[in-house]
Amino acid sequence: MNWTSLLSTMAGALIGIGSTMVADRSRWKRDRRDHEQDVKRQVYAEYMAALSRSRREIRFAASEPGMEVEQRAQLARESFNGGSKYELRYQISVIAPEDVVDAAATAFHALRDLQDRVTEGHLRDSKPYALAREEYDRSFADLRHRIRSDIGSGNPRSAMRKRLPSSPSA
Structure with missing residues (x-):
């Protein structure tokens, strides 16, 4: 028996x-x-x-000046408490890196501050509402930036332009 071929076959x-x-x-x-x-993107x-x-x-x-103050406050509270922001924020705290968790919390608190301004009776054109809105907009933009960095999406608009065919010349 030839051991060399047997060992070669086994090897x-x-x-x-x-x-494999x-x-x-x-x-x-x-x-x-x-x-x-995929789970991160969805959450x-x-x-x-x-x-x-x-x-x-x-x-x-905040845009309805004819609305009663208490009705406006109730609508603002319901809009903040509705949805699944709390549950999703807790999911983010489990799956996301710390900078995204912090940005998600900051945006959440900025939105709650905006809701508080409306609950206090401030309308859309008031200074306290405008300041709270600007803070929310900044925190939301920061959250979006950190999420894009985490999932590696970069700038979706530039990626979309790369995929779109060029228009024919006239």
């Missing part, structure tokens, strides 16, 4: 099995990382949408 089989295991492990890690990124998008919805509703409450 080839072990190398084949080993390389390494490739499978690598594929599993990549799939897991992709899944984690981030839902959180930002919830903040935006509340911001729009608070703006509506």
Whole structure:
């Protein structure tokens, strides 16, 4: 019996099995990382949408001068408390890096401050409302920037332009 061919066959089989295991492990890690990124994207998008919805509703409450003060305050409170901002913020605290968690909390508190200005009776054209709105806008932009950095999306507008075909020349 020729031991050399038997050992060569066994070595080839072990190398084949080993390389398959390494490739499978690598594929599993990549799939897991992709899944984690997809979960982050979904939670981030839902959180930002919830903040935006509340911001729009608070703006509506602050834009209605004919509305009774208590009715305006109630609408502002309901718009802030509605949605799933609290739950999504807690999810972010588990899955996101610390800078995104901090930015999410800052945007949340800035939105609550904006709601407080409306609850206090300030309308959209008042100085306290304008200051609170500017602070919210800054904190929301910072959150968006940190989220983009975390998920590696960069500037979506420039990425979109790269994908769009150029228009034909006249």
